[in-house]
Amino acid sequence: MATIGDVARAAGVSRSTVSYALSGKRSISRETRDRIDEAIKTLGFTVNAGARALATSETMVIGLLLEFHDDEFPPAMLQYILAVSTAAREKGYDILMVTDADGPGAVTRITSSNMVDGVVLLDVTHDDPRLDALRAASQPGSLVGLPRDTQDVDVFDLDFGEAARMLVDHLYGLGHRKIVLVSPPRHVFDRGGAYAWRFRDAAVERAARYGIHIYPYYGESQQPGISRSLNAILDARPDATALIVHNDASIAVLPAVLHERGVQVPRDLSVVSLYSQDFGRSFLLPYTAVETSPDKLGREAVQHLVRRINDPGDSPTVAKFIEPELTIRGSTA
Amino acid sequence: MATIGDVARAAGVSRSTVSYALSGKRSISRETRDRIDEAIKTLGFTVNAGARALATSETMVIGLLLEFHDDEFPPAMLQYILAVSTAAREKGYDILMVTDADGPGAVTRITSSNMVDGVVLLDVTHDDPRLDALRAASQPGSLVGLPRDTQDVDVFDLDFGEAARMLVDHLYGLGHRKIVLVSPPRHVFDRGGAYAWRFRDAAVERAARYGIHIYPYYGESQQPGISRSLNAILDARPDATALIVHNDASIAVLPAVLHERGVQVPRDLSVVSLYSQDFGRSFLLPYTAVETSPDKLGREAVQHLVRRINDPGDSPTVAKFIEPELTIRGSTA
DNA sequence: ATTCATCTTCGAACCGGTTCGACTACTTTA
DNA sequence: TAAAGTAGTCGAACCGGTTCGAAGATGAAT
Structure with missing residues (x-):
């Protein structure tokens, strides 16, 4: 060399x-x-990248932290990874991807050894233990997912509350009065996946305001439990006229379940959900849904992070909620 | 600091x-x-990682190169990523993940600047342009996927030929004489995804040796094309008694398609495929199939790479084909 | 003719580690 | 008791860049 x-x-x-x-x-x-x-x-x-990094104190590398949980649906996560990676490269940064089970340890390891100029945390939970490690670091970080304490951190997330209200409004406007809600699996709530209850609570509250009925259930994360639970839910609420599915794994198998039950959408049942356009294309999901925009979120997280890397201190802390957009696909009546 | x-x-x-x-x-x-x-x-x-890297000429980072194609089914790729990442961390290495559209350029960039001690190339094609860049690099590399020219490179892949023979044998042994084969989409063949034709050619040859009929078709990569093409194929070959599906996207939607057609497995049709156990659990895939073992492949690729990093030159070039294993799930008769 | 600014280049110091050779102080061994 | 190890430590050089200050050359302004 x-x-x-x-x-x-x-x-x-x-x-x-x-x-x-x-x-x-x-x-x-x-x-x-x-x-x-x-x-x-x-x-x-x-x-030589190492020599330059030593001399300039800039690595031109961004750390991407994620954990895989068994109760998560893999395709969704990949969209975020790709978005972050692409956006970073456009800004001249490479991605150090860390999938350590020990999240806080991983954050500390890559920041204190100066392997990265900043980090992106995916799938941040309400009491995410990685946050303390991030605050202790000298590099900035962007979070995707909303923690309880947003002090000193930049957060990017979909406005799940608004998304829920949007979908309830949509169904209410069409005359629906009994709505079933399939939330993420119980583990997600337990683990502190705030998006799960932000969505559910907003939906319940909105329904209460309208004086209509909403029946929340937990979804499952793996087959054959997913199909079984969907069937059980539909059996338990034969009078519901609409279904809100807030769970990737469940929505992916819903078409098969409904078909098997002989349920026609939207004639017999209106269905709405939340998922990204790409996700809907990989599977066959012709449902009216809120777009979750993983590409937009990943991109914004990276862009803001780069800005903070380049003028530390200056840029104020940000909590940005992407405004949900409803994509009508004709699955409601 | x-x-x-x-x-x-x-x-x-x-x-x-x-x-x-x-x-x-x-x-x-x-x-x-x-x-x-x-x-x-x-x-x-x-x-300080940069300083240590400069002094020791070891970064303790492995580059992971992958490209996303629209015609690929995302969940499968994620399993490889996770396997490589986990195996690397166990050996003390971090992962620099590069999703550049310009594969060869990315290889050159991260190797010639000494950002990594070695690279893993995923989804290597027959004439993969990244290989020349890899050979020009001073760091070793492990490939997942079989290129035409395996000189000076280490290859890890499933033995797709053997997998095909195994499945044909299995069906032949059960008395099937007319078999439909759903291969990966045509783009995969065009792009040089050798696994596609290694499997198909082996299946066709084996069938010819037995003197039975095999009807190869291309699958599709995105909905609603996938369901449509499966229906078209089944319509075209009503006399076939068995189906071999070599395509993640197609196998994922097959249950729905078959159900819609009122086809019972294995009573009306025997079905076999290739996919990993984890993949089968995310979707509902109760089919007898060859296990694709992304975890085993990723792990072996990393382990061998680390060995070569630590004693360069010494370790001989390797082309290791993972032996396929048939998992019986009762979808054949 | 002198001063001053600008362009171009060089040498040295520095970033934060690792590693080699040498030196001191003790132990062993012959 | 002299020679030979060995344990423990230090200083200096080195890895491959970047950056600051200085200095020579050139041209413009005074």
Whole structure:
């Protein structure tokens, strides 16, 4: 591997001159620049990332922290990963992806050793133990998911409360008075997945305001439990005319379950949900739904993080809730 | 951030002594070690990864290269990512995940700048352009997926040919003589996804040897095309008694399609496939299938890579085909 | 003709670690 | 009792970059 010293020697200049030619931070004469460029070409020189990081205290790497839970539906998570990765690369950053079971430890490890310039935390829970580690770090962080204490952290999330109200309003407006709600699995609530109860509580409250009935249930996370629980719920509420599904795993198998039961949408039952457009395309989900926009969330989290990396201290803490958008797909009547 | 110099000063020793205390490469007296440990605790010292990488030429980071294609089914890829990440962490490595559209460029970028000690390439195609970049690099690489030219590279893949023969044998043994094969989408073949034709060609050849009929078709990658194509295929071959599905997206929706057609498995039709156990649990897939073992593949790729990182040159090039295993789930008769 | 600013380049210091060779103080061994 | 290890420590060099201050050359302003 050629070093900057090799390039300097080949071009007959000093190392600092090569460095300035590379960065453009001082002016370099035409001929010198040409000689340096040529030397770089013939030697195949590339800046050593570790050395540059040491000298500049910038790694140009962003840490991406995520944990896989058995009760999570994998396809959804992948969309966030991809969004973060793409957005980071556009800003010149690479992604150090950490899937450690020990989240707080992982945060501390990569920040205190200065492996990254900042971190993105996915799937943040209400009492996320990673937050203390993040606050102790000298690098900024962006969260996807809403914790209880948002002090000193930047949060990006869908406005699940508003999404719930939007869907209830939509169904109420069409005349529905008895609505079944399938929430995420119980473990998600237990673990502190705030999005689960933010959505459910808002839906329940809205229904109460309208004086209509809403029946909340937990979904399941793995087959064959998912189909079984959906059937049990539908059996238990034969009088409900609408279904709100707030669970990726459940919505993915719903078409099969409804078909098996001979239920026609929207003739026999109106169905609404929350999922991303891409998700709906991988599966066959022709339901009116709130778009969850993982790409938008991931992108905003990264963009804000980069801004904070580049002027630390200055940028104020942010809690941004993406406004939900309803995509009508004709599954309600 | 405390440096090794701060620790040395606090403990009243030289920087090299602290370094040796950390690495254990030279003996240190009991008292000195205690003073150093204490200084590290109170200062909250962590080794700077960039500086260590510069000094040792080891980053303890493995690059993971993957590209997302629209015609791929996301859940499958995630299993590989997770397997690689977990296996790497067990060996003390972190993962730099690169999803660049420009694969070869990404390989060159992270290797020539010495950001990584080695790379894992996922989803390698027959004429994968990333291979030249990898061969030009000074770091070793492990591939998941079989390229045409395996010179100087380590390959880990399922033995798709054997898997196909296994499934054909299984069906032949049960008396089936007309078999439909749903392969991956045409794009996968075009792009050079060798696993697609390795499986198909082996199946066709085996069927020919038995003198039975096999009807190969391309699957689709996105809804509603997947269901439509499956229906079209089943319509076209009403006399077939067995179905081999070699496509994640298709197998995931097959239960719904079959149910809609009123086809009972295995009474009316025998079905076999290839997928991982985890995949089968996310969806409802009660089919006899060859286990694709993404965890085993990812783990082996990483383990071998780490071995090569630690003794370069020595370890011979390897092309390891995981032996397929048939999991009987009673979907054949 | 002198002063001053600008352009271009160099040398040295620094970032934060690791590692080699040498030195001191004790133990062993012959 | 002299020679040979061995344990414990230090200083210096090095890894490969960046950046600051200085300095020579050139040209413009006074």
